[in-house]
Structures are given as structure tokens and as C-alpha cells.
Amino acid sequence: MSYRNGPDARGLFGRFGGQFVAEILMPLINDLAAEYEKAKGDPAFLQELAYFQRDYVGRPSPLYFAERLTEHCGGAKIYLKREELNHTGAHKINNCIGQILLARRMGKKRIIAETGAGMHGVATATVAARFGLDCVIYMGTTDIDRQQANVFRMKLLGATVIPVTAGTGTLKDAMNEALRDWVTNVDTTFYLIGTVAGPHPYPAMVRDFQAVIGKETREQLQEKEGRLPDSLVACIGGGSNAMGLFHPFLDEPSVKIIGVEAAGYGIETGKHAASLNGGLPGVLHGNRTFLLQDDDGQIIDAHSISAGLDYPGIGPEHAWLHDIGRVQYTSITDQEALDAFHTCCRLEGIIPALESSHALAEVFKQAPKLPKDHLMVVNLSGRGDKDMQTVMHHMQDQLEKHA
Amino acid sequence: MSRLQQRFAELKQQNRAALVTFVTAGDPDYPHALAILKGLPEAGADVIELGMPFTDPMADGPAIQLANIRALEQGQNMLKTLSMVREFRKENSQTPLVLMGYYNPIYHYGVARFVADAKEAGVDGLIVVDLPPEHNDELCEPAQAGGLDFIRLTTPTTDDHRLPKVLEGSSGFVYYVSVTGVTGAQAATLDHLDQAVARLRRHTELPLCIGFGIRTPEHAASVAQRAEGVVVGSALVDRIAKANTPAQAVEDVLSLCRQLAEGVHNAR
Numbered sequence: 001m002s003y004r005n006g007p008d009a010r011g012l013f014g015r016f017g018g019q020f021v022a023e024i025l026m027p028l029i030n031d032l033a034a035e036y037e038k039a040k041g042d043p044a045f046l047q048e049l050a051y052f053q054r055d056y057v058g059r060p061s062p063l064y065f066a067e068r069l070t071e072h073c074g075g076a077k078i079y080l081k082r083e084e085l086n087h088t089g090a091h092k093i094n095n096c097i098g099q100i101l102l103a104r105r106m107g108k109k110r111i112i113a114e115t116g117a118g119m120h121g122v123a124t125a126t127v128a129a130r131f132g133l134d135c136v137i138y139m140g141t142t143d144i145d146r147q148q149a150n151v152f153r154m155k156l157l158g159a160t161v162i163p164v165t166a167g168t169g170t171l172k173d174a175m176n177e178a179l180r181d182w183v184t185n186v187d188t189t190f191y192l193i194g195t196v197a198g199p200h201p202y203p204a205m206v207r208d209f210q211a212v213i214g215k216e217t218r219e220q221l222q223e224k225e226g227r228l229p230d231s232l233v234a235c236i237g238g239g240s241n242a243m244g245l246f247h248p249f250l251d252e253p254s255v256k257i258i259g260v261e262a263a264g265y266g267i268e269t270g271k272h273a274a275s276l277n278g279g280l281p282g283v284l285h286g287n288r289t290f291l292l293q294d295d296d297g298q299i300i301d302a303h304s305i306s307a308g309l310d311y312p313g314i315g316p317e318h319a320w321l322h323d324i325g326r327v328q329y330t331s332i333t334d335q336e337a338l339d340a341f342h343t344c345c346r347l348e349g350i351i352p353a354l355e356s357s358h359a360l361a362e363v364f365k366q367a368p369k370l371p372k373d374h375l376m377v378v379n380l381s382g383r384g385d386k387d388m389q390t391v392m393h394h395m396q397d398q399l400e401k402h403a
Numbered sequence: 404m405s406r407l408q409q410r411f412a413e414l415k416q417q418n419r420a421a422l423v424t425f426v427t428a429g430d431p432d433y434p435h436a437l438a439i440l441k442g443l444p445e446a447g448a449d450v451i452e453l454g455m456p457f458t459d460p461m462a463d464g465p466a467i468q469l470a471n472i473r474a475l476e477q478g479q480n481m482l483k484t485l486s487m488v489r490e491f492r493k494e495n496s497q498t499p500l501v502l503m504g505y506y507n508p509i510y511h512y513g514v515a516r517f518v519a520d521a522k523e524a525g526v527d528g529l530i531v532v533d534l535p536p537e538h539n540d541e542l543c544e545p546a547q548a549g550g551l552d553f554i555r556l557t558t559p560t561t562d563d564h565r566l567p568k569v570l571e572g573s574s575g576f577v578y579y580v581s582v583t584g585v586t587g588a589q590a591a592t593l594d595h596l597d598q599a600v601a602r603l604r605r606h607t608e609l610p611l612c613i614g615f616g617i618r619t620p621e622h623a624a625s626v627a628q629r630a631e632g633v634v635v636g637s638a639l640v641d642r643i644a645k646a647n648t649p650a651q652a653v654e655d656v657l658s659l660c661r662q663l664a665e666g667v668h669n670a671r
Contacts, residue, residue, distance in 0.1 A: 021535065023535050023560075183584060184588065296480040
């Protein structure tokens with residue numbers, strides 16, 4: 001049996017996934033699925049994709065032995081997959097390049113996207129600029145406030161950033177608004193979803209574009225250590241960086257795989273973004289997955305210090321991998337992530353994104369307990385430049401508390 | 404014969420179209436939403452769509468988004484929505500009532516329990532925006548087996564190739580979403596409607612109800628000349644948003660309903 005054959009023809013991973021969208025979008029989504037099927041078997045498309053991944057994104061990203069973090073933990077040998085070195089500073093561009101090439105094949109002239117932390121928005125604005133397509137980014141007002149630098153970057157790149165005030169003004173609300181744009185402009189517009197969620201074929205397509213992370217990791221570790229890793233760790237909001245790292249290893253039983261959700265103030269407080277550890281199956285944004293919801297099936301707003309994890313759902317393939325137990329999903333609080341953020345800055349001279357800091361915090365918990373020959377790969381999915389404001393505010397708050 | 408079939412048969416005999424009204428359950432609050440619901444038939448509504456509130460109404464424009472928020476803030480939930488229907492049915496056994504909304508609150512309530520409770524409460528049909536025919540096994544089939552009609556949305560993007568699949572599981576009536584967009588957006592041209600209606604009639608004998616962007620009695624009348632039903636939602640819901648008091652909201656919604664009914668009922 002393989003864990004890598006999903007989804008089925010209806011877009012389902014076990015009972016998760018599917019195509020739960022308004023009828024108006026169905027014909028388009030079916031077209032997209034058909035076009036993607038064609039493209040992924042077309043050598044010309046794959047060649048073009050490989051060209052842009054190498055010369056524009058800067059792939060392959062290094063697999064770096066984090067010597068000082070390893071010393072600090074005193075256990076497992078820690079490798080960082082340096083996705084933060086990609087053009088635009090995160091893994092998001094891997095998917096954006098793939099989808100924009102597809103949008104061109106389909107003759108679409110207008111690109112829309114949702115963004116939380118702004119990394120997907122920046123990556124989308126970047127590829128739209130490169131290919132001369134109109135670009136509209138939906139972003140919640142709460143996220144706009146905490147990610148000013150990324151808002152400015154998107155504007156520099158020629159995108160229109162539309163503030164979304166609905167709900168709590170975070171990623172979920174931005175996605176609702178992008179869907180509303182899409183149903184309105186269905187003929188001209190390509191919706192460039194940033195994570196392994198949404199209706200089929202998005203979860204599979206985004207996974208495939210991100211799987212370059214895991215494929216490279218496999219080859220690079222083989223070169224450096226002559227074998228497979230013993231464990232993989234990645235943070236999860238929607239789950240695209242994690243799925244990209246995990247997928248090529250799912251059928252290797254010796255590889256332990258750990259996804260890290262955002263526990264916010266702690267799962268017991270209810271203020272978190274851990275949909276697997278603190279949610280229930282439900283249907284939102286085109287797919288069935290685990291969702292934060294109340295007794296009436298109303299969606300609850302997520303909380304995380306990191307805007308990129310601040311989403312009440314998770315990609316359906318993760319929901320399935322959780323259900324069948326192939327991947328272990330843990331959670332890390334805001335405070336633990338911040339501590340890991342500082343440790344990585346001081347010890348490695350790398351400023352990680354707050355999202356990736358959740359993965360690092362999990363590594364710092366687990367690595368000390370593991371033997372020195374245990375090979376652990378953590379996905380450093382993004383760089384932390386965008387988080388300066390958030391971290392600064394947090395440090396000031398802490399100082400005031402202790403004053 | 405179901406209440407929906409009965410109603411459309413009567414209207415056909417009278418050679419007039421149905422006014423189909425949409426309001427959200429619990430908007431502006433439970434007692435006043437119930438007063439609106441109870442007042443609608445007398446104000447000329449032939450079929451009632453009652454929205455089940457949801458936090459994330461992806462296919463709705465600002466007016467109905469706000470209606471959802473108002474209702475949820477007043478503590479509306481599925482149990483209360485069903486009890487509204489029960490209270491309505493104590494006084495009215497003739498007017499078909501269709502629940503409209505999104506799948507998650509139903510899924511969370513439990514499909515079998517929902518179908519049974521909705522039927523028992525006096526619901527006639529369901530419109531669930533995010534359940535295309537690809538997922539008929541989720542709710543469409545259980546609902547029809549449980550005696551509820553499942554009303555499909557068809558849209559300008561639903562082409563001839565796809566229409567049979569969409570219509571296959573439809574019953575009650577067919578709802579034509581006349582524009583690509585969210586609820587409350589601008590209206591389709593009459594030319595577009597003529598073409599769309601002709602196309603749909605080639606595929607189905609079910610009554611056609613047309614909605615999205617219909618706001619005035621005059622506009623409703625021109626749609627009523629072309630289809631079996633005219634759906635008005637956002638314009639009614641706007642009256643609730645603009646009212647100074649909940650009591651005023653009841654009065655304003657019912658007054659607009661009367662004007663719309665006059666347009667629809669005298670159109671032919």
C-alpha cells in the first residue's frame with residue numbers, strides 16, 4: 001500500500017478533500033483539474049517549470065547542517081532545509097511559479113490570491129509581475145496591520161491589495177473574499193491558492209509543486225549522509241511547506257514525520273490555530289477537513305502570533321494522514337515559538353519566520369532526547385524579516401511586564 | 404404532491420409567477436425574524452427561503468453577510484432555526500418553506516438527524532450552496548429519501564454539457580443564479596434571461612425561479628414574465644439593516660414584500 005496515491009478521482013483523501021464549492025465554480029475547477037493533468041505530463045511544461053525554479057527561484061535550496069543548534073540540543077543531528085533562501089523569502093514561490101505557468105496555459109489574464117502573513121501575496125505579486133498579469137491580493141485588515149512591510153512589497157510589485165474587514169480580518173476572511181471575487185470574475189480570473197487546501201485539484205496540485213522540497217532533501221541528504229533522514233519536522237497552517245517536505249517520504253516507514261500546529265496561547269485556552277489537535281471534521285473553503293468550530297458548526301477564529309498559521313483549517317491530505325496515523329501532529333505555543341526564534345537568530349545567524357519557528361521549537365523539544373546519529377530535517381520555510389514588527393512589539397510588552 | 408409542487412401547480416392555473424422571498428433566520432433577532440416569517444405569506448410571498456446562518460457565507464455579498472452576523476450575534480443556531488419553522492407551521496400549512504445555507508452547520512448537526520428534524524419541523528426543501536452534484540451522496544440523496552426536495556442552483560457557467568448532471572438530482576424547482584457573482588450584485592440583462600430560460604427549458608420541466616440582483620417591483624415583474632418564480636433576498640435583508648428598531652425592520656420587510664408581490668402577481 002502507498003500513502004502517495006491520493007487523491008481519488010473525486011478529489012478525496014480518505015473522507016477528506018472533495019469539491020465543496022458553489023455550482024458557478026464547478027465547470028472552471030473541472031477545467032483546471034483537466035488542464036493540470038495535461039500539464040504535469042507535458043515535458044515542455046515541466047522543462048519550463050524547472051527552468052524558473054532554478055534561474056528565478058534559486059533552487060535547489062541548500063540542506064544545511066545546523067552545527068550550533070545541534071550542539072545546543074545535544075542530541076539529534078539537525079539539518080535545515082533552507083526554503084527561506086528562495087526568491088521572495090519563503091517556500092510559497094515554488095507553488096506560485098507552477099500555478100502562474102498553468103494560468104498562462106489557460107489564457108487567464110487576471111490573478112487573484114489570498115494572503116495571511118503576506119508571503120503568498122508577495123510571491124503571487126512577484127510572478128504576476130514577471131509574466132505581466134493583473135494581480136489582486138485579498139488580505140485581512142488585522143494581517144495588514146501586522147505585516148506592513150509585505151503590504152508595501154506587494155504594492156511595489158504592482159499588485160492591488162484589497163483590505164478585508166469581515167470576520168477578524170485574517171486569512172480565513174481573505175479567502176472568503178477571494179472566493180467571492182472568483183465567482184464574480186470566473187471567466188477571466190485564475191485563483192492562485194497558496195496552500196494545500198481548497199477544492200480539488202488545489203490540494204494535490206499545490207502539493208506537487210511544493211514536493212520539490214522533499215525531493216531535493218532526499219537527494220541532498222543521500223549525498224551528505226548516504227541515507228534517509230530519521231525524522232522530518234515542519235510547521236503547519238494550511239500545510240503546504242510541510243506537505244512539500246513530507247510527501248516524497250510518506251512511503252518510507254523508517255522516517256518519522258512530525259507536523260507542528262500553532263497552539264497560540266495554548267490549546268486549553270481556545271485561542272489557537274491547531275485544527276487537528278483542537279478541531280473537528282467539517283466543510284469549509286471547498287474541502288472537508290479538520291476545522292475549528294463551535295457546537296453549531298460555526299467556524300471559530302484562529303489565533304496565532306504568526307499570521308501564516310492563523311487559519312482555522314488545514315489541508316485535507318494532512319487531515320487524512322492524521323486520521324490514519326502516518327504523520328504525528330504536535331503543537332507549539334506562541335511563547336515557545338518566540339523562544340525558538342531567538343535561539344535560531346543567536347546560534348545560527350539565521351532569522352527564521354515565526355511560522356518556521358514553530359517547527360524549530362518542536363525540534364528543540366525532541367532533538368535532546370534523541371541519539372547523536374539520528375538525522376532530523378526541519379523545514380525552514382521562510383525568513384523572519386517580515387516579523388520584525390511583531391517580535392519587537394512582543395519584546396516591548398515583555399519588558400513592560402517585568403519593569 | 405409536495406407543498407412545492409402544489410404551490411407551483413396552483414400558480415400555473417392562475418397564470419402568475421411565484422414571489423420567492425429570502426430572509427435569514429434570526430435576523431435581526433429571533434422574535435422579530437419569526438414575526439417577519441409569519442407575516443410573509445400574507446404580504447404576498449408564495450415560497451419562503453429561510454437562511455441558516457453561517458459564519459463564512461462565501462457566495463453571499465455584503466447584505467447577506469451582515470444578516471448572518473446579526474443573526475449569529477443574537478444567538479441563532481440550527482435548533483432555533485428549526486424551531487422557527489415549527490412555530491411558522493403552527494399557523495401556516497400551505498406556504499412552502501425551503502432552508503438555504505451552507506453545508507458545515509448541517510454536517511455538524513448530523514445529516515440523518517437534520518433531515519429527520521427538518522422534515523418533522525415542516526421544511527419542504529433545501530438549497531445548499533456548497534454541495535454540487537459531485538457530492539450528491541452527502542445530503543441530496545438522504546434528503547430526498549427523507550421526503551425533502553433538493554433544489555439546485557444553476558448558473559451562467561453551467562453549460563449544456565453539465566446541466567443534465569446538475570438537474571438530475573433536482574426536485575421542487577430549479578434556481579437560476581442569473582449573474583456570475585455574489586448575492587446582491589448587479590442584475591442580469593433581460594436578453595440574458597431569455598436565452599438562459601430557453602436553454603434551461605430544453606433540459607427540465609421543473610419550475611424555474613430566477614434570482615440575484617432583483618430589487619424593485621418593476622424588475623421583479625419583468626422577470627415574472629419569463630419564469631415561474633422571482634427570488635428576492637438582499638433587497639429585503641437591506642431593509643432589516645437600515646431599520647432603526649427591530650419592529651421597524653418587520654414593518655419595512657413586509658411592506659417591500661407587498662410591493663414586490665404586486666409587481667410579480669400582476670406581471671402577466
